Amino acid sequence: MAAESSPFLNVEGLTIRFGGLTAVGGLDMAVAKGSIHALIGPNGAGKSTTFNCISRFYTPSAGRITYDGRDITRMPAREMAGLGIARSFQNLELFGELSVFENVLIGAHVHAGRSWRDAISARPRGIVEHVEQLLERTGLTSYAQTKARNLDFGHQKMVEIARALAIRPKLLLLDEPAAGLRNREIAALDRLLCELRERDGLTILLVEHVMQLVMSISDKITVLSFGTKIAEGTAAEVRANPAVIEAYLGREAVQEAAHG
Amino acid sequence: MSSTPLDSPATARRALSGPALIGLVAAALVAVALPVFTSGYVVYIANLLLVFVVLCLGLHIVIGETGQFSMAHAAFYGIGIYASALANRAVDLPYPVAMLFGALVAGAVGLFIGALALRMRDIYLALATFAFGEAMQWVFANWDSVTNGPNGLRISPARFGPIDILSDKQAYPFVLFFCLVMIGLTVAISRSRLGRSFRAVRESEVAAMAMGIDVRRARIVSFGLSAAIAGFAGGMFGLFQTFIHPDSLGFQTTILVLTMVVVGGLGSIAGAIGGAIVFGLISEVLRQAPQYQEIIYGAILILFMMYAPRGLFAFIGDRIREARHGR
Numbered sequence: 001m002a003a004e005s006s007p008f009l010n011v012e013g014l015t016i017r018f019g020g021l022t023a024v025g026g027l028d029m030a031v032a033k034g035s036i037h038a039l040i041g042p043n044g045a046g047k048s049t050t051f052n053c054i055s056r057f058y059t060p061s062a063g064r065i066t067y068d069g070r071d072i073t074r075m076p077a078r079e080m081a082g083l084g085i086a087r088s089f090q091n092l093e094l095f096g097e098l099s100v101f102e103n104v105l106i107g108a109h110v111h112a113g114r115s116w117r118d119a120i121s122a123r124p125r126g127i128v129e130h131v132e133q134l135l136e137r138t139g140l141t142s143y144a145q146t147k148a149r150n151l152d153f154g155h156q157k158m159v160e161i162a163r164a165l166a167i168r169p170k171l172l173l174l175d176e177p178a179a180g181l182r183n184r185e186i187a188a189l190d191r192l193l194c195e196l197r198e199r200d201g202l203t204i205l206l207v208e209h210v211m212q213l214v215m216s217i218s219d220k221i222t223v224l225s226f227g228t229k230i231a232e233g234t235a236a237e238v239r240a241n242p243a244v245i246e247a248y249l250g251r252e253a254v255q256e257a258a259h260g
Numbered sequence: 261m262s263s264t265p266l267d268s269p270a271t272a273r274r275a276l277s278g279p280a281l282i283g284l285v286a287a288a289l290v291a292v293a294l295p296v297f298t299s300g301y302v303v304y305i306a307n308l309l310l311v312f313v314v315l316c317l318g319l320h321i322v323i324g325e326t327g328q329f330s331m332a333h334a335a336f337y338g339i340g341i342y343a344s345a346l347a348n349r350a351v352d353l354p355y356p357v358a359m360l361f362g363a364l365v366a367g368a369v370g371l372f373i374g375a376l377a378l379r380m381r382d383i384y385l386a387l388a389t390f391a392f393g394e395a396m397q398w399v400f401a402n403w404d405s406v407t408n409g410p411n412g413l414r415i416s417p418a419r420f421g422p423i424d425i426l427s428d429k430q431a432y433p434f435v436l437f438f439c440l441v442m443i444g445l446t447v448a449i450s451r452s453r454l455g456r457s458f459r460a461v462r463e464s465e466v467a468a469m470a471m472g473i474d475v476r477r478a479r480i481v482s483f484g485l486s487a488a489i490a491g492f493a494g495g496m497f498g499l500f501q502t503f504i505h506p507d508s509l510g511f512q513t514t515i516l517v518l519t520m521v522v523v524g525g526l527g528s529i530a531g532a533i534g535g536a537i538v539f540g541l542i543s544e545v546l547r548q549a550p551q552y553q554e555i556i557y558g559a560i561l562i563l564f565m566m567y568a569p570r571g572l573f574a575f576i577g578d579r580i581r582e583a584r585h586g587r
Contacts, residue, residue, distance in 0.1 A: 055470065081472030093470075095463035097527070106460045110472040112453045122451035167471065 006069070008033035008203050009054070009171060014063035016049050016227075023049045024227040027063070031171075031220075036197050036204045038214045040238075041224035042247055047207040048090060048175060050224070054205070055087040055173050056080055067171065081110045086169035088160040090176045090207075096149035100140055103148050103159050104131045107166025131166060138162040138192065154185040161192070171203045172196070178210035186213055193217055215239070223247065291436060295429040304428040305544055307500045310439040311493050312536040315517045316524070317446045318489030320532040323521060325455060326482040327462030328378065332389040333517050335396035336487040338509035339366040340494020342400070342407055345415045348498070355418040355425075359438070359495030363488045370487020374480040393514055400506035412505035415498050431500035438496050442489060446529055449485065458482050512554075516543060519561050525571020534573050 007030035014027040024046040031037040039047050052058040054065055056077040065073045067085065080087070086107075095103050105112075108127045118124040135141045138158045143151060148159055157177060164172060177193075178186050194217055196202040208214050214221060215235040223231040223238055225247040231238050238244055295303050315337060322330045344362030347353045353361065377388040400407050407413055417424040418431070425431045449455050457478045460468035465475050497504075516539075524535020542560070546553045568575035 057466070057469075078469045078472055078474055081470065087470050089467065089470075093464045093467035095460055095467065097463055098459055102456065102459075106456050106468075106471055106473075109453065109457060109460075112456075119454070120448060120452045124453070163467075163471070 007031055008068060009205065010064075010066045011050070011054065012064045012066075014050065014053060014065065015061050016046070016053060016058060017061045022227055024053075024060075024224075027224070027227075027229055029222050029229070029232075031203060031205055033203055034197060034201050035219040036193060036206070036217050038218040038221045039205065039207045039224065040209070040211075040214055040221060041230075044226075045224040045247075046227040047224055051087075051173060051175050051205075051207045055085065081167045081169075084168065084170035085173065086164035086167040086171070087173040088157075088164050088175055088177060090179070092156055092160060094148040094156055094159055094163075097147060099145050100135070100148055100151070100159055100162075101131065101144040104134055104140075104162045104166050107131075107163035108168075110167065130168075134162045134165050137195075138165075139188065154181050157181060157185075157189075161189075165196075169202065171205065174204065174206040174208075176208055176210075177206060178208055178213045181210075186210060189213065190217055295432050300428050303432050304500070305541075307428055307432055307435045308544075309537050309540040310435045311496045312517070312520060312540045313439055313533050314442045314493035314496060315490055316520050316532040316536040317442055317529070318486045318493065319517050319521050320529060321446065321449065321458070321489065322482050322486035323518075324527045324529075324532060325450060325458040325462065326479060328479055328483065329382065329386040330389045330483065330486060331386050331511075331514055331518075332373065332393035332396070333486075333490050334509045334511070334513035335393040336366040336370055336490035337494045337497075337513065338396060338400050338504075338506070339369055339487075340491030341415075341497050341504050341509075342413070342494075343491065344495035345413065345498045345504070346406065348418060349416045352419075355420055355495075355499070358418075359492060359498075362495040362498075363492035366491020366494065367484050367488030370491075371480060371484035374483030374487075378476065378479045378483060390511070390514075393511060397506055397510045400509055407506065410506065412503055415502050415504060417502075418499045425499060428500050435496055435499055438492070438499075442492060443529070443533065446489070450529060454478075454481070515557070519557060522561065523564050523572055525573050528571070528573070531571045531573050535571065538572060 009031035011027055011029040014024055014029075015022065016024040027046075027050060029039075039050060041047050049058065053060045056072065056075055056079075059074065063073070064071060067083065070083070072080070072083070072085075075083075095106060098106075105127070108124075108131060112124045112127050113119045118127070132141070135144055138161060140155065140158055140162060143155060148156060151159065157180070161174070161177065164174075178189055181189065190213055193204060193206075197204060206214075218235055221231075221233065221235060221238045222229060223241070223244050225243075230243045230247055231241040233241070291306075294306055315333065318336070319330065319333050322328050340362035342362075343365040344355075344358040347358035347361045348355050351358075373389070373392050377385055377392070380388055401410050403409070417426055419425075420434075425434070457468065457473045460471060460473055461475050461478045468475050468478070520535040520539040521532050522535070523539050524533070525531025539560075543553070543557070546556055564571070
């Protein structure tokens with residue numbers, strides 16, 4: 001695969017220190033174009049810290065992040081949307097008092113100012129249609145005029161994703177999109193993410209704890225533990241890796257697995 | 261798809277439903293015909309209320325839309341009053357141009373102060389803008405060559421080409437017209453991409469940033485716009501007032517406008533307008549008993565914070581809805 005030689009998103013030697021604590025130490029990770037790449041690991045492994053560095057909400061102490069051939073290591077977070085990088089938030093950062101429709105419309109902010117007429121319009125041409133499509137795809141059409149804060153948790157998570165998609169991203173960064181969802185909702189998320197990869201050619205990097213989702217959709221999985229990469233590979237490879245089992249379940253579990 | 265309620269923002273549709281539309285038309289007729297059947301005093305009050313409406317629109321932009329506290333509104337209002345009065349008298353600009361000049365000066369000062377003060381937030385921002393407001397009142401009271409200092413400034417009649425406006429009734433159509441223009445402008449800003457970015461900043465700064473919104477710029481622009489609209493209100497004041505004293509441009513005025521916006525309902529343009537009218541009338545009645553004025557303002561503000569934190573109109577709306585559903 002040609003994409004392997006020049007990864008779409010490349011993280012080299014990423015190190016993040018908070019005071020004396022090294023949250024992430026020298027992480028290398030390459031995300032191939034058009035793939036779903038998962039970043040997993042036990043609590044406190046540094047996944048979210050890494051995620052926030054890539055989306056530029058944290059600035060790394062050392063290392064380099066390149067996206068589509070461009071060094072983004074020190075770019076401000078607000079420029080990410082314009083480059084085609086969208087993110088969701090682990091603890092939901094919706095515009096709570098605004099309607100679902102307006103939440104997603106604001107997602108299209110970088111596209112809504114192409115002309116004066118678009119900029120002053122409450123319903124900019126082309127963009128409104130795209131927003132409606134996104135609501136349809138995420139199953140939110142009937143909630144378009146509902147205030148985001150009045151939705152249940154599962155739908156709120158979908159609004160986060162729909163809003164991120166309104167950026168028309170090339171790279172979608174999802175921070176625990178399945179956390180707190182019910183099985184039926186996880187299945188819908190699974191379908192949506194696969195469709196985004198297959199039909200829209202999107203590259204997706206997700207931090208996730210819900211293994212059911214990670215194992216089913218990921219092309220590649222990077223496993224972090226205590227801020228360093230302990231394994232990387234396909235779902236099957238990672239699942240069989242003793243270091244991963246040890247990190248998640250402890251040393252005895254590895255010995256049991258070896259004996260039993 | 262065609263049945264989904266996406267064709268227009270919900271608020272716009274609700275505002276134009278049957279009874280509301282009749283009410284709106286009736287209000288418009290009364291407003292237009294007011295000078296014909298009432299006394300000069302009533303028209304004076306109407307003029308004053310319309311100026312308060314515009315002041316509230318300005319404050320709505322920064323507090324209601326963007327969620328940033330400003331305690332300097334009276335200062336921008338004052339800048340608008342002095343700047344447009346001087347431009348009309350000293351440079352002999354036609355009054356509408358002088359009003360725009362007043363708005364521009366106030367807006368420019370607002371942008372500058374915003375760029376400095378908006379590094380802070382919440383109570384610190386409130387304090388910084390409060391300090392600026394106090395400083396400006398001191399400037400108004402002491403810059404004798406421009407404001408005539410503590411003696412107050414006589415405002416010469418507003419001049420529209422050959423016409424001089426000499427009475428409240430003469431001024432009223434202009435005041436009403438400019439007020440409607442500012443309402444239209446505020447609605448347009450609120451519905452635009454800029455207005456959406458303001459609300460995004462109010463609701464979640466981190467999410468706004470992730471959507472590509474320059475949060476700092478949005479906050480400063482909203483502060484500047486708010487100041488410009490307050491400055492324009494100052495120009496409207498000069499259309500019918502003949503005298504301005506620095507005492508009326510202090511913290512009390514800031515609090516009065518703030519109370520109007522909160523009483524009407526934070527975050528809604530209709531609330532800001534309604535709050536200006538309802539509370540403006542209350543404050544005019546209280547003028548008969550000035551010794552109790554501040555106490556009653558305070559009491560009203562506290563009662564609203566406790567029982568109707570979303571404002572008068574949301575409160576009435578909720579009661580009507582409850583009554584309809586038989587509770």
